[in-house]
Amino acid sequence: MPKPKTTFIFLLxxxxxxxxxxxxxxxxxxxxxxxxxxILTGEVEWIGLANYFKLxxxxxxxxxxxxxxxxxxxxxxxxxxxxxxxxxxxxxxIPLRGFFRAGYFVPSITSLxxxxxxxxxxxxxxxxxxxxxxxxxxxxxxxxxxxxxKTALLSIMLMDVWVSVGYYMLLFLAALQxxxxxxYEISDTFGANFWQKFRFVTLxxxxxxxxxxxxxxxxKSFQIFIEVFVMTKxxxxxxxxxxxxxxxxxxxxxxxxxxxxxxxxxxxxxxxxFSLLQMKAFGLGKxxxx
Amino acid sequence: xxxxxxxxxxxxSILLIFSCSQQKKNEVVLDFWxxxxxxxxxxxxxxxxxDFEKENPGIKVKLTDLTWSEGHDKIVVAFASGTTPxxxxxxxxxxxxxxxxxxxxxxxxxxxKIQNDFLMWEPAIYQGKIYxxxxxxxxxxxxxxxxxxxxxGLDPEKPPLTxxxxxxxxxxxxxxxxxxxxxxxxxxxxxxxxKKFLPFFWGNGGKILSDDQKTSEINSSAGKEALExxxxxxxxxxxxxxxxxxxxFKQGKIGFLxxxxxxxxxxxxxxxxxxxxxxxIPKPEKxxxxxxxxGEFLVISKRCKNPDAALKFVQYLIRxxxxxxxxxxxxxxxxxxxxxxxxxxxxxxxxxLVFQEQLRYSQTSPAVPQWVYIExxxxxxxxxxxxxxxxxSQALDEAKMEIDKILx
Numbered sequence: 001m002p003k004p005k006t007t008f009i010f011l012l013x014x015x016x017x018x019x020x021x022x023x024x025x026x027x028x029x030x031x032x033x034x035x036x037x038x039i040l041t042g043e044v045e046w047i048g049l050a051n052y053f054k055l056x057x058x059x060x061x062x063x064x065x066x067x068x069x070x071x072x073x074x075x076x077x078x079x080x081x082x083x084x085x086x087x088x089x090x091x092x093x094i095p096l097r098g099f100f101r102a103g104y105f106v107p108s109i110t111s112l113x114x115x116x117x118x119x120x121x122x123x124x125x126x127x128x129x130x131x132x133x134x135x136x137x138x139x140x141x142x143x144x145x146x147x148x149x150k151t152a153l154l155s156i157m158l159m160d161v162w163v164s165v166g167y168y169m170l171l172f173l174a175a176l177q178x179x180x181x182x183x184y185e186i187s188d189t190f191g192a193n194f195w196q197k198f199r200f201v202t203l204x205x206x207x208x209x210x211x212x213x214x215x216x217x218x219x220k221s222f223q224i225f226i227e228v229f230v231m232t233k234x235x236x237x238x239x240x241x242x243x244x245x246x247x248x249x250x251x252x253x254x255x256x257x258x259x260x261x262x263x264x265x266x267x268x269x270x271x272x273x274f275s276l277l278q279m280k281a282f283g284l285g286k287x288x289x290x
Numbered sequence: 291x292x293x294x295x296x297x298x299x300x301x302x303s304i305l306l307i308f309s310c311s312q313q314k315k316n317e318v319v320l321d322f323w324x325x326x327x328x329x330x331x332x333x334x335x336x337x338x339x340x341d342f343e344k345e346n347p348g349i350k351v352k353l354t355d356l357t358w359s360e361g362h363d364k365i366v367v368a369f370a371s372g373t374t375p376x377x378x379x380x381x382x383x384x385x386x387x388x389x390x391x392x393x394x395x396x397x398x399x400x401x402x403k404i405q406n407d408f409l410m411w412e413p414a415i416y417q418g419k420i421y422x423x424x425x426x427x428x429x430x431x432x433x434x435x436x437x438x439x440x441x442x443g444l445d446p447e448k449p450p451l452t453x454x455x456x457x458x459x460x461x462x463x464x465x466x467x468x469x470x471x472x473x474x475x476x477x478x479x480x481x482x483x484x485k486k487f488l489p490f491f492w493g494n495g496g497k498i499l500s501d502d503q504k505t506s507e508i509n510s511s512a513g514k515e516a517l518e519x520x521x522x523x524x525x526x527x528x529x530x531x532x533x534x535x536x537x538x539f540k541q542g543k544i545g546f547l548x549x550x551x552x553x554x555x556x557x558x559x560x561x562x563x564x565x566x567x568x569x570x571i572p573k574p575e576k577x578x579x580x581x582x583x584x585g586e587f588l589v590i591s592k593r594c595k596n597p598d599a600a601l602k603f604v605q606y607l608i609r610x611x612x613x614x615x616x617x618x619x620x621x622x623x624x625x626x627x628x629x630x631x632x633x634x635x636x637x638x639x640x641x642x643l644v645f646q647e648q649l650r651y652s653q654t655s656p657a658v659p660q661w662v663y664i665e666x667x668x669x670x671x672x673x674x675x676x677x678x679x680x681x682x683s684q685a686l687d688e689a690k691m692e693i694d695k696i697l698x
Binding site: 032039040041042120122125126143144147149164232233234235236237249252253254255 | 362363366367370371372387388390391393468477478479480527530531534543631662668673674677679
């Protein structure tokens with residue numbers, strides 16, 4: 001057993017980073033959310049809850065909240081189900097299995113900025129998606145996918161599903177491989193078909209992973225920013241304005257750090273509520289037995 | 291053994307600290323943050339600074355490079371944390387933001403002496419005081435593709451002069467779509483769109499703010515007319531963000547595009563075969579030429595410990611011969627020093643002369659600290675009209691009300 005002191009020394013670098021770059025900003029921004037803070041001069045004026053009241057009356061905030069919620073609720077079911085399907089597929093003994101596994105995972109380790117830039121071209125007025133739509137005799141938006149208010153957010157969502165599905169596939173794959181093989185063998189002796197095996201053996205074992213995937217994905221999706229920053233800058237007509245983009249605009253363009261912090265804390269609160277609800281719905285802490 | 295290693299490490303780190311802080315006494319070091327990182331441009335700047343250091347022994351300049359994508363954020367953070375450089379380069383539309391916060395050094399007496407020798411002081415003036423020096427200027431002109439004009443039976447040597455001509459030319463070229471589009475209109479990409487709309491707005495006699503900068507006059511009939519025209523123009527072309535528009539123009543797919551010096555550089559350097567024409571942004575029948583001008587300004591931080599040395603350095607940088615040297619390396623930029631257009635470099639390049647001429651008709655955004663908000667309101671108004679949500683009259687009436695509220 002190492003001495004507690006030694007343990008502490010080894011943990012110190014991480015603790016310092018945690019305090020300096022994570023805990024301190026977290027608390028500081030919470031304090032700032034009750035102030036009017038001029039970042040250039042460092043003047044602080046305490047205004048109580050005014051930032052939060054302002055928030056409730058800010059139409060931009062509600063638009064951002066609506067768009068972000070739509071993004072979260074719209075992408076997570078697709079990402080989760082698609083990830084599960086892919087995980088089951090690449091878990092089979094199919095030819096080129098390694099190639100597919102790696103292929104689906106590659107977007108997760110590619111720079112999101114690069115992906116967003118490439119997709120900007122794909123979504124352009126004469127881009128690949130436009131061509132595809134014409135080939136299928138569908139009408140593509142006249143201004144291009146990213147510049148029509150009806151399709152801009154959907155386009156980003158589609159891209160996001162494509163980007164993130166590989167990572168969750170990997171998580172599901174790990175969970176699938178952890179299911180004891182004996183259970184399948186027993187099911188076989190009882191004459192269970194593929195669906196029955198999936199429903200009564202695989203799915204219960206995947207439950208903790210389901211919770212983890214949905215939880216992580218919810219938190220990540222609520223924070224969507226890079227895609228919007230690179231592709232649309234919140235436009236057209238605020239149709240892709242998201243919460244974090246609003247924080248960025250308010251903080252770094254208008255210098256309203258107090259207000260930006262208030263928005264950020266609002267987002268934090270929303271994510272917390274969502275996470276708690278999800279944990280409750282899945283019954284956190286309960287095993288697979290029940 | 292452990293102890294020896296430990297002592298050795300401490301010794302090394304002490305050595306490191308001392309070697310870093312070793313500095314000659316009486317030597318002034320100026321920290322200078324700037325944006326010229328292009329491998330073609332930076333050597334010219336380094337050379338100019340080298341000459342300055344030779345002329346002024348005892349002053350050393352430390353260069354720090356910033357990028358356009360994150361420079362603004364870095365500067366804000368630097369001011370917030372008190373680690374500001376002595377001298378820094380700011381885009382013209384950023385200057386009011388900082389000058390109004392009182393973090394820049396005001397230099398009235400020094401600037402007055404040389405004021406008449408340089409163009410474009412307006413962005414640096416806040417409440418009657420001068421907070422910066424214009425350095426390198428740029429403006430937006432109309433780029434056109436001569437091949438596309440020929441293709442639709444237009445004389446490529448006669449670019450459009452008036453709004454009506456521009457619109458009808460765009461219409462003709464737009465018939466070629468999807469091979470080519472008439473006008474390259476900016477999408478509602480923030481901090482870009484207003485620069486493309488304002489040339490038409492100003493040219494028609496529109497004014498964003500009243501003379502005392504207390505209220506907005508954006509909803510004048512001249513302004514509404516200009517917005518109506520911009521909408522018509524956007525319909526005769528494609529809507530995209532600036533990067534994609536520049537790309538489209540380089541591929542020969544856009545007939546007319548309002549863009550800046552960066553595109554001219556790019557084309558002259560990389561696509562000499564593109565049949566490019568450059569002209570003044572067309573004016574309305576009964577109006578004037580106009581455009582949006584921007585530029586690089588040099589400002590001195592209030593925290594600067596050696597303001598005299600900093601002033602000397604700034605004035606050296608903006609001197610005609612030095613800024614000319616820098617502008618030649620940049621390619622398309624124009625020195626703020628008056629009379630620089632007479633330099634053979636500009637006289638021998640037809641396209642650059644157009645930039646010089648356009649600059650004479652150009653305006654900058656009003657130097658009010660609330661500009662970031664006003665800019666957004668204008669962009670929203672233009673966007674709503676382009677997407678058929680509002681008529682120009684409705685959109686600008688609303689914009690006026692919103693701007694008035696912010697100016698209060």
